[in-house]
Amino acid sequence: MLITTVEQMRALEKKANELGHTYETMMEMAGTGIASFIDTRFYMEYEEDAERSIIGLVGSGNNGGDTLIALRELQSKGWTTRAYLIKERDEADPLTTGYTEAGGTLVKHSEDPKFSTLKKWCSEAQFLLDGVLGTGAHLPLDESIRSLLKAVNKYAEGLVILGVDCPSGIDCSTGEVAAETLHCDYTLSMAAVKSGLLTFPAFEYCGNLVNIPIGFEKHLPSWEEGLHEIITPLKMAGLLPKRPLDSHKGTFGTAMIVAGSINYTGTVLLASEAAYRSGVGLVRAAIPGMIHTAIAGAIPEVTWLLLPHEAGVIAESGVEVIQKHMDKVSAMLIGPGLETEETTRHFLTRLLSPSGKKGKGSVIGFVPTEPEDVKPKSNQTLPPLVIDADALRILADIPEWWKMLPANCILTPHPGEMSALTGLSVKEIQEKRLDLALHFAKEWNQIVILKGALTVVASPDGHAYISTCANPSLARAGSGDLLAGLITGFLAQGVKPVAAAQLGVWIHGNCGDLASEDVDAAAILPSDLIAQIPTSLSILRGLLP
Numbered sequence: 036m037l038i039t040t041v042e043q044m045r046a047l048e049k050k051a052n053e054l055g056h057t058y059e060t061m062m063e064m065a066g067t068g069i070a071s072f073i074d075t076r077f078y079m080e081y082e083e084d085a086e087r088s089i090i091g092l093v094g095s096g097n098n099g100g101d102t103l104i105a106l107r108e109l110q111s112k113g114w115t116t117r118a119y120l121i122k123e124r125d126e127a128d129p130l131t132t133g134y135t136e137a138g139g140t141l142v143k144h145s146e147d148p149k150f151s152t153l154k155k156w157c158s159e160a161q162f163l164l165d166g167v168l169g170t171g172a173h174l175p176l177d178e179s180i181r182s183l184l185k186a187v188n189k190y191a192e193g194l195v196i197l198g199v200d201c202p203s204g205i206d207c208s209t210g211e212v213a214a215e216t217l218h219c220d221y222t223l224s225m226a227a228v229k230s231g232l233l234t235f236p237a238f239e240y241c242g243n244l245v246n247i248p249i250g251f252e253k254h255l256p257s258w259e260e261g262l263h264e265i266i267t268p269l270k271m272a273g274l275l276p277k278r279p280l281d282s283h284k285g286t287f288g289t290a291m292i293v294a295g296s297i298n299y300t301g302t303v304l305l306a307s308e309a310a311y312r313s314g315v316g317l318v319r320a321a322i323p324g325m326i327h328t329a330i331a332g333a334i335p336e337v338t339w340l341l342l343p344h345e346a347g348v349i350a351e352s353g354v355e356v357i358q359k360h361m362d363k364v365s366a367m368l369i370g371p372g373l374e375t376e377e378t379t380r381h382f383l384t385r386l387l388s389p390s391g392k393k394g395k396g397s398v399i400g401f402v403p404t405e406p407e408d409v410k411p412k413s414n415q416t417l418p419p420l421v422i423d424a425d426a427l428r429i430l431a432d433i434p435e436w437w438k439m440l441p442a443n444c445i446l447t448p449h450p451g452e453m454s455a456l457t458g459l460s461v462k463e464i465q466e467k468r469l470d471l472a473l474h475f476a477k478e479w480n481q482i483v484i485l486k487g488a489l490t491v492v493a494s495p496d497g498h499a500y501i502s503t504c505a506n507p508s509l510a511r512a513g514s515g516d517l518l519a520g521l522i523t524g525f526l527a528q529g530v531k532p533v534a535a536a537q538l539g540v541w542i543h544g545n546c547g548d549l550a551s552e553d554v555d556a557a558a559i560l561p562s563d564l565i566a567q568i569p570t571s572l573s574i575l576r577g578l579l580p
C-alpha cells in the first residue's frame with residue numbers, strides 16, 4: 036500500500052485526466068470500489084437485507100461525490116441506503132439524480148436543521164459512510180460542519196464508521212485534527228494513504244486502512260515511483276526466505292549476537308532467541324565471558340563465544356577473539372546491553388574500523404587465548420550489520436561516526452537514541468519522524484529504523500516504509516532486543532537489508548497484536564512476544580500462493 040502527499044495525489048490525478056482517464060472515471064471507480072469493499076467485507080456478518088443499512092454523510096466536494104456513488108451502488112446491491120447532504124449540491128448534479136433514480140433516500144441538512152432525521156436514521160442503521168470532507172479540507176471547520184459532526188458523534192455510537200479517503204476533519208497534509216472528527220473503524224484510501232494520516236493523533240482516528248484503486252495505474256505505469264510504502268503482510272510474505280526441503284543448518288546462515296554485560300544479561304537471550312525463531316541456522320552469542328554461567332542454560336540452542344571482560348563489560352581485546360571466529364558468520368548484531376564503558380568503546384571502534392585506535396585499558400579476569408597481534412580486518416569484510424542500543428550510544432559520541440561503518444548497516448534507534456545520534460531533541464524528532472529518518476538515512480548512507488508507534492524504515496535511496504502497528508505492548512524494555520534479533524536472523528539468511536528491516540518490523544508488531552489479542556497489553560513481556568513469532572511466520576507463509 037502506497038503513501039502520497041495531497042500534492043502528489045493531485046498531480047497524479049491531473050496527469051491521468053490529461054491522458055484520458057477522466058476525473059469522472061476516477062470518482063466512479065472510487066465510489067464503486069468503496070461499495071464493493073463494504074458489500075464484500077460485511078456480507079456474511081449482515082446477511083439479512085434488513086440488517087444492511089447505511090447512512091452516507093455527503094459533503095459538497097468530490098469526497099461527497101465518491102460517497103453518493105458508493106451509496107448508489109450499495110442501493111442497487113440490495114442495501115438500505117440514505118444520503119444526508121450537508122450542503123446543497125447542484126439540483127442537476129448527475130450524482131444526486133443517479134442516486135435517487137437507483138432508489139436511494141436523500142435529505143438535505145437545510146430540511147433537518149435540528150438533526151432529528153439524522154438521529155432517527157442513525158438509530159436504524161449499522162453503518163455510516165463519512166464523506167463530509169476529503170483532501171480538500173482545511174481547518175478550522177465551518178460551524179455548520181462542526182455542529183453536524185458533533186451530532187453524529189452523539190447519535191452514531193455503535194455504528195461501523197467508514198471514512199471516505201480520510202476521517203472528515205483531518206487535514207491530510209499536516210495531520211491536524213479537528214476536535215469533532217469521527218473515530219472511524221475503517222479509512223478507505225483512494226489509490227494511496229495520504230501522508231498526514233500517518234501522524235499522531237490523526238492515525239488514532241483512522242481505524243483499519245484499506246486501499247481502493249481508482250484505475251489510473253494502467254495510464255500511469257510508473258506512478259508508484261518515488262512513493263513511500265506501508266509495510267503490509269502480503270508484501271512481507273513475499274520477502275520471507277525460502278525453506279528448501281534438502282536444507283541443512285548451513286543453508287540458513289549464522290547470526291552472531293554481540294551483546295550483554297553483567298547488568299544486562301537477559302538482552303542476550305531475547306535477541307538470540309528472536310534470531311533463532313526467524314529461521315536462522317545457527318546463533319552464536321559473543322558475550323563477556325563472566326556472564327556465561329548465569330545465562331548459558333536458558334536457551335540450549337545458542338552457541339557461545341566468550342569474550343574477555345573488564346568488570347563485567349566486554350573488553351577491548353574482545354576484538355581479536357571475534358575476528359578469529361567470523362568464519363561463516365552471515366550477519367552480526369552489535370549493541371544490546373553492552374553498556375558504554377571506555378574499554379567497550381575501544382572494542383566497538385576497533386571492531387568496526389580498521390583504523391580504530393588501541394586503548395590503554397587493561398584486561399582483568401579472562402585472558403584471551405588468541406594472539407594479540409591479529410590485524411583488524413577492513414570494515415568492508417564485516418558481514419551485514421545491525422547496530423542497536425548501547426552501540427548507537429557509543430557511536431553518537433564519535434564525530435562523523437557513520438564513516439566508520441560499511442554502507443547499508445541497519446541502525447535501530449528509538450527516539451532517545453536518534454536524539455543522541457543527531458543532536459536534535461526527542462520532540463523535534465517525533466514531530467518530523469519520516470522526514471528526519473529519510474534525511475539521516477541518506478546522510479549516513481545507512482538504513483535507519485526509527486522505532487516507536489508508526490515505526491519508519493528509511494533507506495538511503497530516499498524510500499521509506501512505515502509500519503501501521505501502534506501497540507503499547509511493544510513499549511517495554513527488551514522489546515528492542517527482540518526486533519534487533521529478528522532482523523539479524525533474516526539478514527543472516529541472506530535477506531537484503533531493507534527487506535530484513537521491514538520483515539523484522541512487521542513481525543515484531545504482529546507479535547504485539549497477537550500477544551495482546553485476549554489479554555491486557557500491560558501484562559505482556561517481550562518473552563511473550565517471542566512466543567508469537569512462530570504464529571506470525573505462519574500467518575505470513577499462509578499468504579503465499
Ligand SMILES: NC(=O)C1=CN([C@@H]2O[C@H](COP(=O)(O)OP(=O)(O)OC[C@H]3O[C@@H](n4cnc5c(N)ncnc54)[C@H](O)[C@@H]3O)[C@@H](O)[C@H]2O)[C@@H](O)CC1
Nearest residue numbers: 048061062096097098168169170171172173175176177200
Ligand atoms: N480529484 C480526483 O480526481 C479524485 C478525487 N477523489 C475524492 O475527492 C476528494 C477531494 O475532493 P475535493 O478537492 O473536492 O475536496 P473535498 O471533497 O474534501 O471538499 C472540498 C470542499 O469542502 C469545503 N471545505 C474545505 N474545508 C472546509 C472547512 N474547514 N469547513 C467547511 N468546508 C470546507 C471546500 O470549500 C470545498 O467545497 C478526495 O479526498 C477523494 O475522496 C476521488 O473521487 C478520486 C478522484
Ligand SMILES: [K+]
Nearest residue numbers: 168199201203
Ligand atoms: K471523509
